[in-house]
Amino acid sequence: MRIALGADDSTRVVDAIAEFLSAEGHQVTRYGKAAGEDEAWGQTARRVAQAVVSGKEQLGIVCCWTGTGVSMAASKVPGARAALCVDAETARGARKWNDANVLALSCA
Numbered sequence: 001m002r003i004a005l006g007a008d009d010s011t012r013v014v015d016a017i018a019e020f021l022s023a024e025g026h027q028v029t030r031y032g033k034a035a036g037e038d039e040a041w042g043q044t045a046r047r048v049a050q051a052v053v054s055g056k057e058q059l060g061i062v063c064c065w066t067g068t069g070v071s072m073a074a075s076k077v078p079g080a081r082a083a084l085c086v087d088a089e090t091a092r093g094a095r096k097w098n099d100a101n102v103l104a105l106s107c108a
Contacts (some may be wrong), residue, residue: 001026001027001058001059002026002027002029002056002057002058003014003021003026003027003028003029003057003058003059003060003061004028004029004031004051004056004057004059004060004079005021005028005029005030005031005050005060005061005063005079006030006031006032006034006035006045006047006060006061006062006063006067006070007030007031007032007033007034007041007044007049007063007107008032008033008040008041008044008060008063008064008065009033009034009066009107010032010033010034010036010092011041011045011063011107011108013105013107013108014034014063014075015068016108017061017063017105017107018030018034019099024043029051029057031044031047031048032047032048032063033048034076035039035065041064041069041070041073042069042073044062044070045062045064045070045071045074045082045091045104046073046074046076046077048060048061048062048074048078048102049062049073049074049075049076049080049082049102050077050080052080052101052102053077053078053079053080053101058081058102059075059101059103059106060082060102060103061102061103061104061105062074062082062102062104062105062106062107062108063105063107065106065107065108066106066108067084067104067105067106068104068105070082070085070104071083071084071102071104072104074102074104075102080101080102081098081099081100081101081102082100082101082102082103082104083095083098083100083102083103083104084104084105085103085104085105086106091103
């Protein structure tokens with residue numbers, strides 16, 4: 001699966017997410033400061049959401065200090081359905097019942 005991963009900082013959490021997904025066989029494309037780009041978190045979240053909605057990526061993950069800001073920014077892209085999740089059950093439910101296509105996380 002092609003997964004977009006955007007974050008406002010390149011933290012150990014973001015690196016661990018990318019490494020785990022790659023080890024599981026997913027193709028991970030990084031966006032924003034997680035990719036060494038100098039851009040604000042809102043722009044990163046929008047770019048991830050646009051990549052998902054356009055079909056370039058199949059799913060997206062966006063991260064910031066709380067996860068709230070990137071969730072709000074990504075959800076403003078028509079067709080993007082970002083869900084801020086703090087556990088696996090919430091994430092499963094958001095995908096199953098709400099067809100969430102962007103996962104928002106705190107990566108503090």
